[in-house]
Amino acid sequence: MSTPGAPGAPGHEGGPTAAATPPRRRWGELVLAGVIAALGVYVLLAAGGITVPGSTNTLGPRAFPYLVGALLVAVGAALVVLVLTGRAGQEEGGEDVDPTVRTDWLSVALLVAALVVHVFAINVVGWPFAAAILFAGAAVVLGARPWWRAALAGLVLGLLVQVVFGGLLGLSLPPGPLLEGVPFLRG
């Protein structure tokens, strides 16, 4: 690219990702460290509001929360300093993780959306269909094509789990209004 031989120069214009990622990543990491410290402050403040019954003679219900809060504040602050001084964390690897690509936030949002829809669908359409929505939704977000094959797989899997766990193992998974009368789906 254009900037010759300047190590560590922030090259944002779609250059090699290895050089471009650290300055971008630091914000999120800083926020996470800050949230940990803030949680610690909250724990310290809220611990003072825990009622201590008169019968408590030595360590009451507040002492351990104070310790935990102090630990959170200490490590949160230490991590803020670490991130600010450029010692960023090493993100986790894995078989299916491509270390060369940037985080695809859209996929993250859509996966979470599929989960949330699943949560609210359970009591409306029943577990097997809510499961189908989750499976098909997540599979399509992760790249399953064509979408109808994923939907079909989700439906089959949802019904199969319903039969095995609800019918055979006796977990009371709600089959939903559509399958209400089917005996072997009952939990």
Added chain:
Amino acid sequence: MDNLTALLEGFSTVLHPVYLLYALFGVFVGTAVGVLPGIGPAMAIALLLPLTYSLEPTAALIVFAGIYYGGMYGGSTTSILLNTPGESASIVTAIEGNRMARAGRGAAALATAAIGSFVAGTLATVALTFLAPVVARWAVRLGEPDYFALMVVAFVTVGALLGSSVPRGLAALALGLFLGLVGTDTLTGQQRFTFGVPNLADGIDVVVVAVGLFAVGEAVYVGSRMRHGPVHVIPVEKGWRTWMKRDDWRRSWKPWLRGAAIGFPVGTIPAGGADVATFLSYASERRLAGPRRKEFGKGAIEGVAGPEAANNAAASGVLVPLLTLGLPTTATAAIIIVAFQSYGIRPGPLLLQSESALVWALIASLYVGNLMLVVLNLPLVGMWVKVLRIPRHYLYAGILLFGALGSYALNFSPVDVLLLVLIGLVGFFMRRYGYPVAPLVVGMILGPMAEDRLRRSLAISQGDLTYLVTSPFAATAYAAIVLLLVAGLWLRRRERAAEVPQEQSPETP
């Protein structure tokens, strides 16, 4: 002799055909899930918890024992046949095993891993059989401050010694301790950090946290940076004759025994479980290799045999503090404790007396499970290879589905699933910024136990803090923490040194 009678009774329970089927089911499912990339033993057990909700305790524990060992076995297949390792315990295996597979010796690598795991697993189970009653008898005499000291040791080792960054490990531990605080205080009945939500009064369920961190967090993290395109599995030559040649046996048996000797003791002390054991075994095999040392990093069979044996021996070793002290020293052990607790069983020094039949049936099922694994695994390699090829979009969608099922089935309340999503997001951000998740799970389980011990200690001593350190055992434990910190730093430096050959080795043409 007493132990042997009890063990034989355990065997007579386990050898009942129905329980044998449960054991077979456990090892089969455990291996299948363990083979799946991205799923370690901790996640396997967390995901498969709902399977056992409707079983009676003995059957459930037998299934768990199978899943536990099966998951450990499965991980080695993954790391040998795929390019990158799954569970952390298999990383050193991946270095040598993967090189061997690329050189066309995958079958030998799988065989030495499987047979080594069997040998070491069986030896370690024998050691467990004899050691557990001794430790339990000794542990009865431990006082409250001694238990508190043990837990502090576990906090330090799990939080600070594991993972690549000490502050991040401690942060994960502190988050876990906080989650453990949520709920009703056991000693005074006060609600703490429940935000007025009635569902939180009983505390956050550890299963939701474990599944959220391991399953949902992992799936979302992989989804955020997925490796697209076909999956490359290294082909394995067919036929049992290719498994191990005479020379392979000659080179493997000593590392197996050494791996067992290293793995079991490391597993029993709260020093990080299998990861440390595999690394120590790898380092010692490399040192003892003599003229073969130059093969390390290019596919030395000793580098698969030793660490794999150590891995499984450590897995049995971890059960010693788990069963006799109720002390989980790894994330996997923490989840096993949860499984015990869901049956109202409290692991601890009295467990061997109060639930004698159950514990010995569990130990007997470890022997049986080990045997089943070695018999099952080698012939079924072809099937595991197919499992490795599962399209990744279906794999991770399935992980999300079973994670959601597991937390929904706890109370049949969608609120738990919503909590699962929230904790999954926390797990995603922790992975993304290099925070280890295991200390969180361990902290959440051990936190309330430690608080309980601490407060009881100080109630006994009427507020005198010196009571915490004056017992000889507690004093030794705190001294050990200092030693562990020094040793841990030394080990980490050695670990970095051991990574060098991997980088230096030339790429296969």
